[in-house]
Amino acid sequence: MTETSTGKRTGYLSWDDYFMAVALLSAQRSKDPNTQVGACIVNAQKHIVGVGYNGFPTGCSDDTLPWCREGAFLDTKYPYVCHAELNAVLNSGPGNLTGCSIYTALFPCNECAKVIIQVGIREVVFLSDKYAGTDSVRASRRMFDQAGVVCRQLIPASSTISIRLTENG
Ligand SMILES: Nc1nc(=O)n([C@H]2C[C@H](O)[C@@H](COP(=O)(O)O)O2)cc1CO
Numbered sequence: 001m002t003e004t005s006t007g008k009r010t011g012y013l014s015w016d017d018y019f020m021a022v023a024l025l026s027a028q029r030s031k032d033p034n035t036q037v038g039a040c041i042v043n044a045q046k047h048i049v050g051v052g053y054n055g056f057p058t059g060c061s062d063d064t065l066p067w068c069r070e071g072a073f074l075d076t077k078y079p080y081v082c083h084a085e086l087n088a089v090l091n092s093g094p095g096n097l098t099g100c101s102i103y104t105a106l107f108p109c110n111e112c113a114k115v116i117i118q119v120g121i122r123e124v125v126f127l128s129d130k131y132a133g134t135d136s137v138r139a140s141r142r143m144f145d146q147a148g149v150v151c152r153q154l155i156p157a158s159s160t161i162s163i164r165l166t167e168n169g
């Protein structure tokens with residue numbers, strides 16, 4: 001690790017990369033075999049006020065509800081799963097979210113876009129836009145545009161961050 005003339009460490013995480021990494025770490029809790037999404041809400045003081053990942057509602061078993069993508073609607077995950085962005089909002093503390101930013105691994109769907117707008121979040125920072133062009137994303141972008149919510153895709157400083165969980169080795 002290099003240092004500046006003052007001795008300050010360099011190579012530390014930027015705020016953007018840090019908050020996105022928190023979102024991605026949270027995504028590691030997801031049981032979805034196909035798409036793991038995490039989201040992290042940050043206020044104007046750069047405090048994290050809510051984190052979430054995609055999963056079934058509390059009390060609804062990860063082991064009995066389906067994780068399939070195809071088949072009869074009720075036999076897929078889609079009617080049951082709570083999206084990461086919704087969970088981040090619902091997991092946030094008592095303060096209001098007006099003026100906050102949400103960092104999300106995947107561009108929000110139209111249902112989460114409504115929630116994001118209604119709680120007063122003003123900025124969406126996303127990594128992947130793999131569903132760009134779908135009606136859901138087109139509706140999200142339309143609503144974000146009209147509501148004045150700024151969306152930007154994060155280009156991280158590096159493609160990986162490694163974290164050691166043990167002291168040595
Ligand atoms: N922004 C999002 N946040 C999310 O949490 N999700 C969740 C819902 C599903 O659990 C999964 C998408 O599954 P799939 O269709 O890529 O197999 O990601 C999906 C989106 C996409 O709009």
Ligand SMILES: [Zn+2]
Nearest residue numbers: 083109111112
């Ligand atoms: Zn959603």
